[in-house]
Amino acid sequence: xxxxxxxxxxxxxxxxxxxxxxxxxxxxxxxxxxxxxxxxxxxxxxxxxxxxxxxxxxxxxxxxxxxxxxxxxxxxxxxxxxxxxxxxxxxxxxxxxxxxxxxxxxxxxxxxxxxxxxxxxxxxxxxxxxxxxxxxxxxxxxxxxxxxxxxxxxxxxxxxxxxxxxxxxxxxxxxxxxxxxxxxxxxxxxxxxxxxxxxxxxxxxxxxxxxxxxxxxxxxxxxxxxxxxxxxxxxxxxxxxxxxxxxxxxxxxxxxxxxxxxxxxxxxxxxxxxxxxxxxxxxxxxxxxxxxxxxxxxxxxxxxxxxxxxxxxxxxxxxxxxxxxxxxxxxxxxxxxxxxxxxxxxxxxxxxxxxxxxxxxx
Numbered sequence: 001x002x003x004x005x006x007x008x009x010x011x012x013x014x015x016x017x018x019x020x021x022x023x024x025x026x027x028x029x030x031x032x033x034x035x036x037x038x039x040x041x042x043x044x045x046x047x048x049x050x051x052x053x054x055x056x057x058x059x060x061x062x063x064x065x066x067x068x069x070x071x072x073x074x075x076x077x078x079x080x081x082x083x084x085x086x087x088x089x090x091x092x093x094x095x096x097x098x099x100x101x102x103x104x105x106x107x108x109x110x111x112x113x114x115x116x117x118x119x120x121x122x123x124x125x126x127x128x129x130x131x132x133x134x135x136x137x138x139x140x141x142x143x144x145x146x147x148x149x150x151x152x153x154x155x156x157x158x159x160x161x162x163x164x165x166x167x168x169x170x171x172x173x174x175x176x177x178x179x180x181x182x183x184x185x186x187x188x189x190x191x192x193x194x195x196x197x198x199x200x201x202x203x204x205x206x207x208x209x210x211x212x213x214x215x216x217x218x219x220x221x222x223x224x225x226x227x228x229x230x231x232x233x234x235x236x237x238x239x240x241x242x243x244x245x246x247x248x249x250x251x252x253x254x255x256x257x258x259x260x261x262x263x264x265x266x267x268x269x270x271x272x273x274x275x276x277x278x279x280x281x282x283x284x285x286x287x288x289x290x291x292x293x294x295x296x297x298x299x300x301x302x303x304x305x306x307x308x309x310x311x312x313x314x315x316x317x318x319x320x321x322x323x324x325x326x327x328x329x330x331x332x333x334x335x336x337x338x339x340x341x342x343x344x345x346x347x348x349x350x351x352x353x354x355x356x357x358x359x360x361x362x
Contacts, residue, residue, distance in 0.1 A: 030101030039158035041172035052078030094158035168216035220252035228305020247276035262303035296321035
């Protein structure tokens with residue numbers, strides 16, 4: 001009996017010291033057959049690291065992709081220091097198959113001397129995936145026998161499904177100590193019920209620090225055609241992306257009614273093209289130019305996608321007076337929470353004013 005208690009105590013200690021491994025495996029449902037999309041996931045390092053290390057570890061093709069996902073300045077270098085346990089969003093390609101979404105054959109990790117599958121999962125990749133899953137997808141019969149130099153596919157969880165009939169950017173968010181379902185929902189512009197449903201959580205109080213939470217990020221609307229090589233171009237709020245072989249930069253900002261803003265890029269050298277194709281909508285009108293506007297409508301030259309030979313554009317009219325999501329825009333007035341906050345923060349003054357008024361009347 002004493003031995004059983006000792007084993008249980010050791011398991012508890014291990015769970016406390018290694019919360020990443022103690023968490024249940026994150027499973028992102030993905031019912032869309034053979035769908036592909038761009039997803040993001042948090043990565044933290046207990047000792048701190050650099051963006052270059054993260055780019056190499058996750059096989060991200062361009063550093064600018066990480067910068068855009070985190071809305072960092074485009075001139076930020078790979079030597080940028082990431083503090084201990086600071087979360088960095090890492091973009092990666094996602095593919096749906098058999099009802100589950102996994103990263104599309106990336107990242108690939110080369111086994112080093114002293115590595116075990118457990119260490120690779122919990123230490124190298126910060127618990128974003130469990131070691132049995134690495135063993136399964138790489139068809140390893142004996143998890144205790146791996147060879148230095150062999151390459152492993154690290155299957156990150158993801159999804160490409162619509163949420164509530166709307167296309168979103170699926171985000172694997174690492175829960176921090178003190179986080180709540182309510183707070184996370186408010187921070188990322190979704191609802192508690194959506195988070196509970198997506199993550200199969202029945203009681204929000206069971207949320208734990210270190211847990212990987214499936215969060216849908218609202219993406220800006222765009223006019224990208226379905227035959228474009230970057231379709232669907234989903235850019236989440238407060239982020240940007242370079243597309244069309246680095247010739248176009250597109251940004252998403254909730255203050256602009258979630259309309260995708262694209263412009264010609266001169267910051268990066270084009271890939272696959274020696275020079276960028278024209279981005280003309282009409283005579284002297286290019287991507288990002290405004291051609292007409294009135295009190296509530298604005299016509300702009302929008303990015304519409306690209307092929308192997310050219311970049312497509314379209315003249316589109318946008319309503320600039322539409323109410324912001326959840327009635328939180330400047331035209332909607334103070335929200336209920338704002339009024340409640342004002343009331344409670346000034347309750348002491350309100351009470352004194354009431355008593356003073358009664359005194360004067362008396």
